[in-house]
Amino acid sequence: MLSIKNLTVNVNDKQILKGINLEIKAGEIHAIMGPNGSGKSTLAHILSGKAGYDVTGGAVTYQGKDLLDMAPEIRAREGVFLAFQYPVEIPGVSNIYLLKAALNSILKYHGQPEVDAMDFLTLVKEKVRLLEMDEKFLYRAVNEGFSGGEKKRNEILQMAILEPKLCILDETDSGLDIDALKIVAQGVNSLRSPDRSFVMVTHYQRLLDYIKPDFVHVLANGQIVKSGGAELALELEEKGYSWLDEQAAA
């Protein structure tokens, strides 16, 4: 599904990603862990098409296409979804308006008829229940005045409705209490399917107690320094990240 080859990225002439290689197959869950400033969020942003990054080398192929060549909205329509670490507040645009506009632009892109208001409401309400949200959220402005947990849940709600192929979760667990984390995890787990992949960028191992990854990669200083199975996360929990630095230096 996604193939990252020797990707190097600069921000303001400073190299942030120093040759990333990553293969993600359909249905897999990959966790990307690492200390602050390791480049985790940069990787998430690059995949979603955020401006302000210079790709200086390497390639990213998504479903056989050059991902880096696509505008952000085209990536989204092709099935790439980024759950933001800091979801943006958009006063004046209701959640439901955004959701319908988003879903219809995806349908239109794929030559499918737009969803009518009734079917759309039925779909949305089902997903709202899944994430144990209040229906009133739908009519509130996007993320405005939401708590940290509500914002993250709202991201997962959008993901559940838009049904992307490649879900990138950028520190979705940061700032969540355990109850909110469980709900978010339940939402993510309900979306697992053989043709959907997940990239979870996280600083904490705790998320992985609830969403079990197939692979764990440790990103440090712009490079993947170690890859392994779910057990690698436990090792990191125990030892922290400093032993990896020593290993990298050695």
Next chain:
Amino acid sequence: MNAATASRYTAEYQTIAPALPGQTVPWLKRLRLEALEKFSAHGFPSLREEEWRYTNVSAIEKKLFSPVLGFVPHPKLRTVNTEWVKSHQLEDAWSMVLIDGHFSAELSVLDGLPETVSLMGMADALAKQPDQLENYLGQAVSHSEHSFIAFNTAWFTDGLFLHVPAGQVLSKPVQLLHVVTQADAMATTRTIIVVGEMAEANVIETFAGVDNSYLTAAVTEVFVGQNANLTLYKMQNEPEKAYHFGGTYVKQAKDARFTHHNFAFGGLLARSDIHTDLGHASECELNGLYLGVKRQHIDNHTRINHLKPHAISREIYKGVLDDRARGVFQGRVIVTEDAQKTDSQMSNRNLLLSNDAEADTKPQLEIYADDVKCGHGVTVGQLDEKSVFYLQSRSIDEETARNMLTFAFANEMVDKISIKSLHDKVLEQVLVRFPQEGIEKSWL
């Protein structure tokens, strides 16, 4: 500034004065005379005056607008399209109508208004209860404030008077509808709103007109009694050749709450002043939205006087300016020596949609007390790129995203309207400017 053109108006004054209301009321006669002298000496405000430096009113001097006199009160005898007037009336409100600067009882809707509430034309009020009006007229704003006030005081032909007695909570909003139907007319009105102690009211001032060049010069004086609550809306949607000069001057007693929503959408040159004097522990909220296109010049000037301790003020003004439009925001907050524990926040945000649009913003904090919390912020610029990217990441193309965010920027102020019929009318206007495809009204 320009005594020559001011004199064109003053020269006319003696012929029109006998037709103005309150000729037999000595205090008003005196007040009008003082105001006339003030206006004759100064003329209209000039760019040299600090509070008028961005707004050139010389077009009003060059063009002589005339008051509509010899007024025929019955709408059927005039060329007024009553259906058109009705289209501006809110169905869930009591509605008072001023046509060309004169109260029209026939078009007003007052069914079920409690008898304890006074609601009438200003000329009628001056005839019936001149002594009561002396307590209010000219008390929230002096004709020495600036020469438009002097002009209004000398020239007003009518206006409205609303008195909500102590303890009364109005079950429906009151709409004060100002319409101008005649070309080159001058609708000069003075309105007084009194909300007694512990009383509550929602009042809407709507300004509209037939597509002509004309001048609206409307001054409203507002008195919010102790622990009373008034929400006042101003919907200014004058046609594109009209001139609008409006002033809202408020006095808030102890614990009084006053919320103002100012929607400035119309007119070629539109200026609104909103001033409030805050009493002990009173609260005010001033919200504004101005949308300028073509060559519109929209100026909003607010002044919040913190006169006593513990008062709270909140102010948000937003502008969206396109084409060659120019928006002016001047916001002054004055915290006097007595006004300790003042809590004040002011913000002005402008969105420029074209390279030729202009926003002039000037927040001013003047603080003479030492234990206060005051903040202000202004922005002039484009849409937030993070928000554009957020929408793009949700599959919405850039152009649609920008259009949604522009609409949202304006809609945030529309959202604050709690009267449904008014909300829908204002929203309709905003959607005309920023159409949204496939949106359901109930979702906004």
